[in-house]
Amino acid sequence: MYSLQDFGFMIGPQNEARVAAYYEAMKRVITPESVVLEIGTGVGLFAMLACQLGARHVYAIESNKMIDLAAELAEANGFGSRITFIKDLSTNVTLPEKADVMISDIRGTLPWFSNHIACIVDARKRLLRPGGVQIPGKDMVYLAAVHQPKIYDKYCAPWVDNRYGLDFSGARRRVVNQISRKRFTADDLLTSPQAVATLDYYLMTEDGMVTTITMPVTEAGVGHGFAFWFDSELAAGVSLLNAPGQRYNAMYGHPFFPWENRVSLEKGDQIVVALRAHRRPNNLYGWRWSTTVTGAEGQIKASFKQGTYFSRVEPHPAVLRDSPN
Ligand SMILES: C[S@@+](CC[C@H](N)C(=O)[O-])C[C@H]1O[C@@H](n2cnc3c(N)ncnc32)[C@H](O)[C@@H]1O
Incomplete structure (x- = not known):
């Protein structure tokens, strides 16, 4: 609310x-x-x-x-x-x-x-x-692979190399399956923007999305995940542009879909991402993003199967739900 x-x-x-x-x-x-x-x-x-x-x-x-x-x-x-x-x-x-x-x-x-x-x-x-x-009349959704160590470290750093020797890998595993609103610049992009979907509000009936996107790496660098954004055709001839580098609207931001691990990307590598957004009965969307990175010689450099489902924390049997006395 x-x-x-x-x-x-x-x-x-x-x-x-x-x-x-x-x-x-x-x-x-x-x-x-x-x-x-x-x-x-x-x-x-x-x-x-x-x-x-x-x-x-x-x-x-x-x-x-x-x-x-x-x-x-x-x-x-x-x-x-x-x-x-x-x-x-x-x-x-x-x-x-x-x-x-x-x-x-x-x-x-x-x-x-x-x-x-x-x-x-x-x-x-x-x-x-x-x-x-x-x-709006139409929204056009895009994504690009991004290099953003600061954002990625903020996600992961609290859960790795714990200074007291504690194992927080269960938390790290959850957090890299969470999507959050961030802000990227055009310099953060390691691929050109790829079209995910066009939502034509005059015609559309489906409220979910399934697609697979293949994108060549255009800038060498360490990849940390995907940035998403949408542009909007509000009316004929009136656009609202939200890509990194355009005037920023903090309300939308650039949702970040992290990768399970960092990937060292070279020009000529190929990224394939299978995407699925599904509205659940509670109106929250469940997302899946499965990513495969292939090198120029055809070798698989990384393969991640991720989704908001994997960020779930189930009730643990050791937790008392009522006061013990
Ligand atoms: C993001 S705010 C936008 C507010 C304002 N129109 C603006 O653009 O600044 C969206 C508002 O829409 C309301 N809302 C969303 N779906 C609605 C619906 N189906 N019927 C009535 N209100 C709705 C929410 O309660 C929320 O206040």
């Missing part, structure tokens, strides 16, 4: 490029006749901007209790009568009219996040008029 400070972070300086791109996209598509739907309005910024841009009416849906603040802010800005705020999940909502424009940013660091895709598909079918406009 996001806090007010979280919502401030999302629309603050660290995510300014995101907000500016959304505003530009809204400017291109909202007209005085537009009925606008926003899914996940937070504190109502995009709903109010839609009013400023002349929308006839806005339906702003949000399951978080901060929707009451959004309504207060809308009233303070003179938009109280033009925005209908609805506190619920969009999948439970019906509207008195269909929207011409649907706006959302309910992804996480990647589009495969919680029930994001299922909610967009549902709203597209039920709440948007046929031919209506969606912001």
